[in-house]
Amino acid sequence: xxFYKDTNIVVRDTPNRAVGFIYMITHIPTGLYYIGKxxxxxxxxxxxxxxxxxxxxxxxxxxxxxxxxxxxxxNSEVKEGNENEFRREIIDFCYSKKSLGYYEVYFQMYYxxxxxxxxxxxxxxxxxxxxxxxxx
Numbered sequence: 725x726x727f728y729k730d731t732n733i734v735v736r737d738t739p740n741r742a743v744g745f746i747y748m749i750t751h752i753p754t755g756l757y758y759i760g761k762x763x764x765x766x767x768x769x770x771x772x773x774x775x776x777x778x779x780x781x782x783x784x785x786x787x788x789x790x791x792x793x794x795x796x797x798x799n800s801e802v803k804e805g806n807e808n809e810f811r812r813e814i815i816d817f818c819y820s821k822k823s824l825g826y827y828e829v830y831f832q833m834y835y836x837x838x839x840x841x842x843x844x845x846x847x848x849x850x851x852x853x854x855x856x857x858x859x860x
Contacts, residue, residue: 726789728814738764742817744824746831749793750811751801758795758844759815759837761828762788795844 726733726747738745744763751757763786770780792802792810801809815831818824829848837843838854847853 726812726814728817733814739817739819741819743819743821745788745817746815746824746827747793748813748815748831748835749795749798750813751798752809752811755842756844757835757842758793758798759828759832759835760793760795760845761818761824762786762791763821763824764788797844 728737731737742764744761746759746761749758749760765783766786768782768784770782772778772780792798792807792812798810801807816827818827832838832845832848835843837845838848838852838857845854
């Protein structure tokens with residue numbers, strides 16, 4: 725179950741033009757959290773039909789309803805049946821893929837995920853890693 729502004733979100737509640745959202749998943753017993761992005765739809769290119777030359781493009785809904793994150797620890801907890809220990813919250817909806825990438829980084833910086841011990845994010849953009857931070 726996803727929450728947005730403290731209300732349960734279902735498909736009809738997602739904004740029409742939204743391509744994805746920024747989310748925070750919180751482990752309720754420990755307070756650990758993860759910030760990431762998820763696309764609502766996925767595009768696939770299929771081979772042309774017999775006798776045709778153009779490739780077909782198909783858009784379908786992604787697995788966002790059942791998605792927990794790309795974090796290994798969260799996924800292992802969910803596999804063990806502990807999904808009730810997590811709160812899945814949508815921080816904001818995005819209306820383009822570019823803004824989806826930007827706002828993921830924005831909220832990761834806003835919540836200072838690399839320096840916060842409660843954050844499960846190990847890196848930002850695959851460029852900035854928690855282990856690389858040094859302060860004098």
